[in-house]
Amino acid sequence: MRIQSRRRAARIAAACCIVLLAGLHTAWAQHPGEAAYDKVCVTCHGPQGSGGLAPALAPMSYDADYVLAIVREGFGQMPPISARELSDDEVYQLVEYLAAPGAAAAGGGQAAAEPEHPDLSGIWQALNAASWNLEAHNAEDGVPAGLSVVVGETIPYRDDALAQRRQNFENRMTDDPVRQCFLPGVPRIMYMPFPFQIIQTPDHMVMTFEFAHAVRIIYTDGSPHPLPNDFWMGDSRGRWEGDTMVINTTYFNGQTWFDASGNYHSNQLNVEERLTPRGEDHILYEATIEDPEVFTRPWTIRMPLYRRLEENLQILDYDCVDFFLDSLIER
Numbered sequence: 001m002r003i004q005s006r007r008r009a010a011r012i013a014a015a016c017c018i019v020l021l022a023g024l025h026t027a028w029a030q031h032p033g034e035a036a037y038d039k040v041c042v043t044c045h046g047p048q049g050s051g052g053l054a055p056a057l058a059p060m061s062y063d064a065d066y067v068l069a070i071v072r073e074g075f076g077q078m079p080p081i082s083a084r085e086l087s088d089d090e091v092y093q094l095v096e097y098l099a100a101p102g103a104a105a106a107g108g109g110q111a112a113a114e115p116e117h118p119d120l121s122g123i124w125q126a127l128n129a130a131s132w133n134l135e136a137h138n139a140e141d142g143v144p145a146g147l148s149v150v151v152g153e154t155i156p157y158r159d160d161a162l163a164q165r166r167q168n169f170e171n172r173m174t175d176d177p178v179r180q181c182f183l184p185g186v187p188r189i190m191y192m193p194f195p196f197q198i199i200q201t202p203d204h205m206v207m208t209f210e211f212a213h214a215v216r217i218i219y220t221d222g223s224p225h226p227l228p229n230d231f232w233m234g235d236s237r238g239r240w241e242g243d244t245m246v247i248n249t250t251y252f253n254g255q256t257w258f259d260a261s262g263n264y265h266s267n268q269l270n271v272e273e274r275l276t277p278r279g280e281d282h283i284l285y286e287a288t289i290e291d292p293e294v295f296t297r298p299w300t301i302r303m304p305l306y307r308r309l310e311e312n313l314q315i316l317d318y319d320c321v322d323f324f325l326d327s328l329i330e331r
């Protein structure tokens, strides 16, 4: 017991030194009380008064004058803090801040709390040959050659998954789900050679695709994935990390491919996409693929998306099913 309390005293003494150092650099938090709190109290009482070496102070229920008395006179192992380190006004402000530090952190209880996010609205398109084959490939009749969009060049298939890919490739003209007009799934829809439009609102992002009227609705309101279900396009939930829209998509039906060359996945697929604006007219698009049934480890594709700049541009109509039915009749 005694050793413990001596250790605690030593830690608090050390914290006092840190407090002096911390006092030297000016805090620039938004709520004036937050700045005062971060200048002196945070070292012992933890971020936003959540507790640490010393007890939690938030949400503060003490009367401001009572706190001022504790600050000036000290309290048990808490050293007194002079008016030179922290003025009376600063103490009053930090008491106000500690009443609701979360709200204060989001803008000092003053102006709008929503941080500004980039606006990705517009019509975009990938310009590469990934839709035919994610990996490097030669040109064929109707197929442009392309370099790999896979980070590290090749897709890390499990040994027991390669036979299926080979079979997919051999039968690609008939077995590719997209040739039968099924929805392409994610991420394939993102780099098909068709434009798509992003419409962004505060709580969701809609992507409408020219190919087969496909639509993705990406909820960005903090809601979780719903109960497990089988979706052609998966279920998408997005969040902002700085300027990057991070979209997690899961609950796929396992019947889509990544490209027209038979690169495939199971229904265990999980896709994490990252859309980062790189200037007005470019988005860096990345998608990390996880599927332990087919791959030995997660892997990532990376490519730019370009803003389509034509005037009067709009998403037109590629009615896949119509063409497919026609082709059946011709056979």
Ligand code: HEC
Pocket (backbone or CB within 6 Å): 012, 015, 016, 019, 037, 040, 041, 042, 043, 044, 045, 053, 054, 055, 057, 062, 067, 070, 071, 075, 076, 077, 078, 079, 081, 086, 094
């Ligand atoms: C060097 C560490 C340290 C610093 C800096 C510090 N405190 Fe404390 N404070 C303590 C400790 C330790 C206690 C608990 C004392 C005890 O129980 O013996 C305490 C207790 C308190 C209490 C009483 C809590 C209760 O539940 O009764 C208040 C109020 C308080 N501090 C406010 C502040 C404010 C406001 C600041 C900043 C101006 C501050 N403290 C800075 C260490 C510190």
